Amino acid sequence: MSTDTNASILKLERFLPYRLSILSNKVSSLVADIYKDKFAISITEWRIMAVLGEYPDISADEISTKTQIEKSILSRSVSRLLKRKLIERELAxxxxxxxxIRLSATGKSVYDEIVPLSYEYERALLQCFSQQEQAQFSALIDQLYEHANSLQV
Amino acid sequence: MSTDTNASILKLERFLPYRLSILSNKVSSLVADIYKDKFAISITEWRIMAVLGEYPDISADEISTKTQIEKSILSRSVSRLLKRKLIERELAxxxxxxxxIRLSATGKSVYDEIVPLSYEYERALLQCFSQQEQAQFSALIDQLYEHANSLQV
DNA sequence: AGCTAATAGTTGCAATACCAACCAATTTAG
DNA sequence: CTAAATTGGTTGGTATTGCAACTATTAGCT
Known part of the structure; x- marks a missing residue:
């Protein structure tokens, strides 16, 4: 991590926000390819399905808060998923x-295929860490996220 | 971190790629606001300027590899920065x-203003960590990035 | 030299993202 | 009870993205 706050030159490749962004892009793009190639599903669509797998029969708004997907994007993604009959919707x-909203039977079967792939991918990722490092990393992520949240204006 | 690879339900909010994405978005959007509000500069534009501050007189292609900005996006960003006279360009x-490409005098003065702000922001972020945790987190990020890179198809 | 392949950078286009405006249903407050 | 404010969701406009096709220049091969 950079330490000298008064340095006059910024070392981009050591700058935390940049590093997190690069890491996140790398990690996400690898799974994104899997979802896209095998199921023609985007990350956004997968996140919606994932939440529905965990919490069936919730509203678009609840999905939005749980996934942090902006509501206009969510609305259009839901339309696509409805069109492809991966989810069902009825009025409350x-x-x-x-x-x-809930997963349709088809949606559930796709979900059931993707879940193990996802876990397998996560496992493969984390193989570079010892058990202890995994726990540390996980805790540090949470800690930093909480803190970043508190810095919000 | 999720542990049971055979679980039939995915806990999205504990899924590493998702968590990294959320964290990275949060962290970046906070700086993005600063750059945007004070200098009307996007993250992408800032990254270009940052690399030029560190490595003056490099080509677009070198900027692209250093920042991982895709070349069409880079080309358009460079146009914008040229139009705003924040950078200069001549044929090799x-x-x-x-x-x-290099920073113009104006570009350099903007750069000189942004660098301390960036470091200050990074410092504020990292305040939630002890020195030891900072070092650990940094090392773990590098380690994971290397590993993710090696998983590439 | 002359032809092919590779490289640097730009542009077109389709997909995606984001913000704000909007509609409809519901809640709140007087 | 009703007008105003709030909430859930959709849509429009615009900017950003990412891939692929393209131009121009250089490198490599024979």
């Missing part, structure tokens, strides 16, 4: 603004 | 396909 009885 | 004498 109690509040007709809301709708309730 | 030895190879007239290449051009040689």
């Amino acid at each position: 009885e109690d509040d007709r603004r809301r709708s309730v | 004498e030895d190879d007239r396909r290449r051009s040689v």
